[in-house]
Amino acid sequence: MKALKKEIVEKRFSLLDESKKLFESRFYDAFFVNEYGRLEAVRSERYGMPFSIIIMHVDSFNSPAGPLTKKDLLDFLKKLVNTTLRVVRNCDVTGMLEDKRIMVILPHTDYFGSLITIKKLRKALEFITTKGEPHASIIFAQATYPRDGRIYTDMVKVASSRINDIRNSLWERLSLGEKLFWEAVATLTSAGLSEHDYVNFEMGEDMPLGEGFVNRINQMILHEIRKNPKRRGILYMGIKNIAKDTPLRDTLNMLGKTATKIFLMGEKKEAGFDVKNVTTIALNDSRLSEAYITLFMSEDSAYGLLCREGWQGVHSCFHTSDPYLVEGLITRFQRDYELQETF
Amino acid sequence: MKDKKENILLALVEKEDIESFSGFLKERGFATSVATDGARAMDMAIDDPPALVIIDLKLPVIDGERLFQILKNNPNTSRIPFLFISDAHQEIRGFRTGTDMFLTRPFQWEELHESIRQALAFGREKAAIGDKDIQGNLSQMSLVDLLQVLHFNKKEGELVVTSFEGESGIIYIKDGQLYNAILGEIEKEKALFRLITWKDGAFEFRPKPVNIPKRLGSTTGNLIMEGVRQIDEFEKAKRLFPDKDSFLKTRVNTTTLPKGLKPIIYEILFLVEYYPRVRDLVDHCSFPDYEVYTTLMSLINRRILVEVKKLKEEKEFSEEFVSPTLAIRIKEKVINRWADMLSVNSGKVFLVATSDELIKEFILACKNLPDFHINKALLSSDDGLLLGDVGELRLYGGMDIVLFSIPPVRDMMPMIRAFSNNLVGVILLWDERTEGSAAHLLESRKEILSTRTVPVLYVYGDMKPLKSSAILKYRSLFNMREDETVFPLYGKKGTVHRLFRSLFDNLTREDYIQGAMPAT
Numbered sequence: 001m002k003a004l005k006k007e008i009v010e011k012r013f014s015l016l017d018e019s020k021k022l023f024e025s026r027f028y029d030a031f032f033v034n035e036y037g038r039l040e041a042v043r044s045e046r047y048g049m050p051f052s053i054i055i056m057h058v059d060s061f062n063s064p065a066g067p068l069t070k071k072d073l074l075d076f077l078k079k080l081v082n083t084t085l086r087v088v089r090n091c092d093v094t095g096m097l098e099d100k101r102i103m104v105i106l107p108h109t110d111y112f113g114s115l116i117t118i119k120k121l122r123k124a125l126e127f128i129t130t131k132g133e134p135h136a137s138i139i140f141a142q143a144t145y146p147r148d149g150r151i152y153t154d155m156v157k158v159a160s161s162r163i164n165d166i167r168n169s170l171w172e173r174l175s176l177g178e179k180l181f182w183e184a185v186a187t188l189t190s191a192g193l194s195e196h197d198y199v200n201f202e203m204g205e206d207m208p209l210g211e212g213f214v215n216r217i218n219q220m221i222l223h224e225i226r227k228n229p230k231r232r233g234i235l236y237m238g239i240k241n242i243a244k245d246t247p248l249r250d251t252l253n254m255l256g257k258t259a260t261k262i263f264l265m266g267e268k269k270e271a272g273f274d275v276k277n278v279t280t281i282a283l284n285d286s287r288l289s290e291a292y293i294t295l296f297m298s299e300d301s302a303y304g305l306l307c308r309e310g311w312q313g314v315h316s317c318f319h320t321s322d323p324y325l326v327e328g329l330i331t332r333f334q335r336d337y338e339l340q341e342t343f
Numbered sequence: 344m345k346d347k348k349e350n351i352l353l354a355l356v357e358k359e360d361i362e363s364f365s366g367f368l369k370e371r372g373f374a375t376s377v378a379t380d381g382a383r384a385m386d387m388a389i390d391d392p393p394a395l396v397i398i399d400l401k402l403p404v405i406d407g408e409r410l411f412q413i414l415k416n417n418p419n420t421s422r423i424p425f426l427f428i429s430d431a432h433q434e435i436r437g438f439r440t441g442t443d444m445f446l447t448r449p450f451q452w453e454e455l456h457e458s459i460r461q462a463l464a465f466g467r468e469k470a471a472i473g474d475k476d477i478q479g480n481l482s483q484m485s486l487v488d489l490l491q492v493l494h495f496n497k498k499e500g501e502l503v504v505t506s507f508e509g510e511s512g513i514i515y516i517k518d519g520q521l522y523n524a525i526l527g528e529i530e531k532e533k534a535l536f537r538l539i540t541w542k543d544g545a546f547e548f549r550p551k552p553v554n555i556p557k558r559l560g561s562t563t564g565n566l567i568m569e570g571v572r573q574i575d576e577f578e579k580a581k582r583l584f585p586d587k588d589s590f591l592k593t594r595v596n597t598t599t600l601p602k603g604l605k606p607i608i609y610e611i612l613f614l615v616e617y618y619p620r621v622r623d624l625v626d627h628c629s630f631p632d633y634e635v636y637t638t639l640m641s642l643i644n645r646r647i648l649v650e651v652k653k654l655k656e657e658k659e660f661s662e663e664f665v666s667p668t669l670a671i672r673i674k675e676k677v678i679n680r681w682a683d684m685l686s687v688n689s690g691k692v693f694l695v696a697t698s699d700e701l702i703k704e705f706i707l708a709c710k711n712l713p714d715f716h717i718n719k720a721l722l723s724s725d726d727g728l729l730l731g732d733v734g735e736l737r738l739y740g741g742m743d744i745v746l747f748s749i750p751p752v753r754d755m756m757p758m759i760r761a762f763s764n765n766l767v768g769v770i771l772l773w774d775e776r777t778e779g780s781a782a783h784l785l786e787s788r789k790e791i792l793s794t795r796t797v798p799v800l801y802v803y804g805d806m807k808p809l810k811s812s813a814i815l816k817y818r819s820l821f822n823m824r825e826d827e828t829v830f831p832l833y834g835k836k837g838t839v840h841r842l843f844r845s846l847f848d849n850l851t852r853e854d855y856i857q858g859a860m861p862a863t
Contacts, residue, residue: 201754220731279457303761321760
């Protein structure tokens with residue numbers, strides 16, 4: 001009886017088609033995924049727990065060998081689905097949302113948890129996205145209950161609109177994902193941008209903005225963290241060299257326990273510098289002694305500031321509030337310096 | 344006797360990991376013990392609790408996560424911090440943020456060393472008195488007793504004291520001597536003596552090198568004795584002191600004061616112009632509270648200062664400024680608006696002005712609001728950049744309304760989106776002299792409203808009276824909605840009260856949530 005019930009459920013809700021045997025039974029159809037999402041929103045409301053959704057959108061293919069056949073596309077889809085199912089947890093629900101879109105529902109997962117899953121998926125899928133034949137561009141967009149909506153359909157709308165945001169993000173537009181961190185910094189600090197999310201400016205003595213601006217920004221971010229100590233986040237602050245007299249020290253000392261991971265970086269670190277709750281890293285790279293870096297991501301905002309010192313102490317700067325760009329820069333930085341790839 | 348090395352238990356599977364961790368830790372002066380399966384690791388941890396467990400999640404027999412659950416629930420091992428290592432990040436049930444760490448391969452060894460150092464520091468904090476850290480509750484051990492213990496044991500480090508309301512202060516101690524005390528924006532004796540009065544709250548002493556100059560001028564014993572004396576004297580004399588909510592007026596010309604007076608007198612007479620309310624003046628004066636009150640008494644007795652009761656209008660406004668019911672409704676609205684299940688305790692109002700002077704004037708006009716705090720450090724900073732929290736209004740129920748100044752220049756646009764979390768309103772300020780820059784205000788308003796839908800308030804900051812023709816001009820210039828008003832900063836008394844009331848009323852209105860940008 002139980003086996004029969006299981007079979008009915010599988011036939012009803014999964015894309016397990018005996019004649020084609022395309023996917024595992026854990027890969028569901030849009031009806032089941034959407035129903036599950038609605039129920040998960042109700043459960044989260046009831047128990048006060050977050051949950052997230054990820055939409056994987058297959059944006060385009062690049063096939064030097066010529067047009068793709070139906071078989072090529074099916075093979076691609078199989079690899080995509082099987083790899084996704086291998087990466088996600090048993091409790092996660094994966095299924096086809098619509099043409100070109102796969103949905104993963106992540107129960108009990110907050111914003112940063114969903115970003116970590118996206119990182120894992122992106123890495124695991126590299127063999128079909130950047131190394132495979134054909135290459136495929138997949139956009140990963142997420143939404144989290146309740147920050148992006150309390151109703152499941154609203155969350156889907158938010159995640160869908162983020163696919164466009166990601167497509168329009170400078171990270172994608174300038175193909176920064178293919179560059180090393182310092183190459184990306186060079187590109188961004190010399191981009192001459194004045195859009196609402198991306199602005200270049202110069203900083204230095206006798207200019208409207210002096211180097212005090214970086215300290216002000218860092219102090220403001222630390223203040224935000226102090227005001228919301230329970231909100232998860234990550235902050236990298238590159239302050240050239242980690243010296244005992246850094247103006248940030250008192251503010252850092254006052255922070256107390258916080259759910260934000262704070263990293264203070266420089267080319268060198270003065271002996272005896274020790275601040276609780278802050279990880280200090282001397283990276284022994286002279287490029288750090290000529291640049292200020294602030295990369296901050298929290299559950300509800302992102303900010304990135306990059307300043308490169310040039311001739312006569314004038315810094316070429318770039319700042320942004322684009323979360324995809326900031327996330328991309330953080331990931332690139334972590335990879336290039338073999339730091340922990342975490343949020 | 345030689346110091347015992349801290350022991351780190353390596354519960355690892357891979358031979359390579361064991362060798363590299365053992366070598367790395369031994370080089371840095373730690374002792375290590377090794378277990379290659381979960382059962383053995385559990386026995387070793389219970390027999391001789393280590394300072395830290397570095398654990399591979401793929402441990403055989405009992406896996407890493409399960410072993411963590413077991414040891415975490417054992418009272419003898421519950422304080423041990425865990426450093427998990429794995430190939431990929433994964434959620435661990437019961438993971439204690441701030442105590443446990445998670446690292447994924449490959450490791451950057453300096454980062455790893457930092458993580459171990461931090462994990463050990465957390466572990467030490469939880470250990471007992473001795474050479475280790477101290478933490479506890481002020482109701483069990485008063486700050487005076489604690490300072491004496493640290494003094495006699497010639498300790499060095501930071502003593503962090505946190506009240507139940509979440510306010511926290513730090514006392515820096517070196518060789519048993521008190522070097523400085525910081526409480527919010529105040530420091531030295533004033534901060535120390537205030538902290539000594541705290542009867543409830545938590546404390547923790549973090550042993551670490553203190554590299555700051557000594558700013559407390561006396562010995563620990565003298566400071567404690569003086570602090571206790573001032574508290575006793577204050578208690579005895581407090582009924583003679585001016586009421587905290589009364590206002591003071593000076594009867595002398597403060598620009599022509601004679602030389603040779605005590606520094607505290609100059610400071611009080613300077614501050615009284617900006618902070619006429621006793622409570623605010625005492626908060627902003629750098630001298631200890633008791634000394635400020637006794638000096639105030641003396642100045643009042645000599646008729647240099649006059650104590651005036653609250654003006655009728657001010658009383659009316661302050662008492663009814665924000666009722667507890669309204670404050671709770673505001674808090675509910677902010678929580679719902681941001682859909683944040685974590686404790687939301689502040690809402691942000693952007694101040695966008697055509698000049699920094701207008702921001703300063705606006706903040707000065709707000710200073711008489713009940714429980715309004717000015718960020719003096721930012722307002723008086725000379726880096727020429729008025730950016731960030733310039734003031735804070737504390738409402739009933741622990742809700743703060745933070746006034747955040749943001750310059751209306753295109754270069755600063757990314758700051759708007761980045762810092763607009765918990766945004767509950769926007770205040771635009773201009774005057775006749777700078778109205779030519781109104782286009783920048785409009786651009787900033789557009790940018791803010793494209794990110795968040797919040798009420799906008801318009802403040803005219805000129806001394807000149809605002810004529811009805813000017814109101815019409817500004818209404819048209821800013822394309823204001825019918826229900827929006829221009830508030831003159833220098834009009835009738837209580838403008839700022841009315842402005843905030845309008846903001847809060849808007850905020851609590853249902854249609855505000857769905858409100859759109861003004862028609863263009």
